[in-house]
Each structure stands twice: as structure tokens, then as C-alpha cells.
Amino acid sequence: MTTTSPIRAIVTGHTRGLGAALVEQLVARNVTVLGLSRSRHATLKARFAAQLEEIELELADPTRVAQWIATDALRSFVSGAQTVLLINNAGTAQPIGPIAQQDAATVASAVSLNVATPLMLASALATAAVDASDRRIVHISSGAARNAYPGWSIYCATKAALDHHARAVALDANRALRICSLAPGVVDTNMQAEIRASGEEQFPLRAKFDDLKSSGKLSTPEQCATQLIDYAFSDAFGQIPVADIREIAKAG
Numbered sequence: 001m002t003t004t005s006p007i008r009a010i011v012t013g014h015t016r017g018l019g020a021a022l023v024e025q026l027v028a029r030n031v032t033v034l035g036l037s038r039s040r041h042a043t044l045k046a047r048f049a050a051q052l053e054e055i056e057l058e059l060a061d062p063t064r065v066a067q068w069i070a071t072d073a074l075r076s077f078v079s080g081a082q083t084v085l086l087i088n089n090a091g092t093a094q095p096i097g098p099i100a101q102q103d104a105a106t107v108a109s110a111v112s113l114n115v116a117t118p119l120m121l122a123s124a125l126a127t128a129a130v131d132a133s134d135r136r137i138v139h140i141s142s143g144a145a146r147n148a149y150p151g152w153s154i155y156c157a158t159k160a161a162l163d164h165h166a167r168a169v170a171l172d173a174n175r176a177l178r179i180c181s182l183a184p185g186v187v188d189t190n191m192q193a194e195i196r197a198s199g200e201e202q203f204p205l206r207a208k209f210d211d212l213k214s215s216g217k218l219s220t221p222e223q224c225a226t227q228l229i230d231y232a233f234s235d236a237f238g239q240i241p242v243a244d245i246r247e248i249a250k251a252g
Helices: 017-028 042-047 062-069 073-078 104-128 153-170 190-197 205-216 221-232 246-250
Strands: 007-012 032-035 052-057 082-087 134-140 175-182 242-244
Touching: 007 017, 007 073, 007 104, 017 032, 017 042, 017 190, 017 221, 042 052, 042 104, 073 082, 073 104, 082 104, 082 221, 104 134, 104 153, 134 153, 153 175, 153 242, 153 246, 175 221, 221 246, 242 246
Parallel strands: 007 032, 007 082, 032 052, 082 134, 134 175, 175 242
Antiparallel strands: none
16 A cells, blocks of 8 residues: 555445445545445546555455455555544345345345445454554444334344444444444435335335435435545544434534
């Protein structure tokens, strides 16, 4: 790593939507970023060659994630950093539909991507960045973690798992490590498009999300990224293990 930036960030699912917006804004704040995704983002890399490292990694495959963690790549990336931020952004809303329509392999993949990988990376960061005086972990959660929705049993359950993981890790009372499972609000991303494309028999509340889009009530990835990064680097971050960015914005 050639950069001397004292702040390093790891962002999963960095090639589109909120992930790509996070990369752009972190780089703008002179943060060196490691993007982990199953593909690379040629445009972002061309624009930020000196501040963006990319690793192609199938995040829905825990075996491959474990193999990557076992290498020295993460430790090398965070070496020398004073502050290290992990944003577990990658996730999937699939399978959408009632329990009898859920494919077993799709369930397993969703649980791996939404739960296993974020927890594995959180543990890996805590170990690899042991010399950093300030380690921060953000799980991208959802209102679905706190409220059950028909047709979203897997998504609700996996996001709730992230919330409870953050609560338990916070009880470790590690002064050098702060964690928060943060709901970003309703953001205009490809995931939202998937939700609106599902049938009402799969997701009975689809009309609500159609209305959010048509009435302009979805926040943009850029707006969300700004709020999220502001909070992640604030002194208040980690004081509560589970939060909602909309409530934080109102309080501010």
C-alpha cells in the first residue's frame, strides 16, 4: 500500500448503489478504500487509482471469504492506519415470497451474504487492525430487522441477526472498537427495483414501495452515504449499537 492516509475503510458490495456512493465520498474525505465485491468497478478504479483497492470475492460463499481472510491481504491493507472503518454493505433481499416458495439454495446464499460474511469480516477486522487505535464497524441494517413484513422472512431474519450481533459485540466493551447496526432508510437502489418488480403474491406490501418511488420519497445513494459517513466518523458513533440514520438526522 503506497498511501499514507491514516484512515482506511473496507466497503463490501462497492460496485453499485449505496456501496459505490460510499466509495466516492470516502475517497473525497482522503480515506483509502478497499472494495470487496464479486466484480470490480472499472470507472471508480480509473478515477481513484491511488485510493481504491479492489478484490473480487464471492461474498455469498463463506468458504471463499474464509480463504481470503486467511491471507495477509486485510492485515496489509490496514497496516499503519490509525482509524479503520468496515462497512458491511453487501446484501440481498432474495428470496422474496412466503416460506413455501423459498428455494433452499437461495436461502442458504442469502444467509451467507447477509449474515455469515459480515460477521466473519467483523471478527477479521478486529484481529487484523489490532494496532489501530480506532476501529469502527457498520452493519447496514434495515427497518425490516425491527419490523416483520410478509414475504420477507429471510431478509427480516438476517438483518435482525446483524442488529443482535452489534448489541452483543458492544457488551465486550472494547474501547478501541465501536460497532453499530445502522438502518439507512429507504434508498433508491437496485434492491428497491427488485422489490417493486416482485408480485403482490410474493410481497403483499409492494404497493407501499411503489408509492415511495413515485412520490419521490426515496433517498438517493449519495444522500444516504453522506449521512452514514458523517455518523460513522462522529464521536457519537458506537454509543448505541443499533440505530436508524433517519432518527439520527432528525436529532442532529
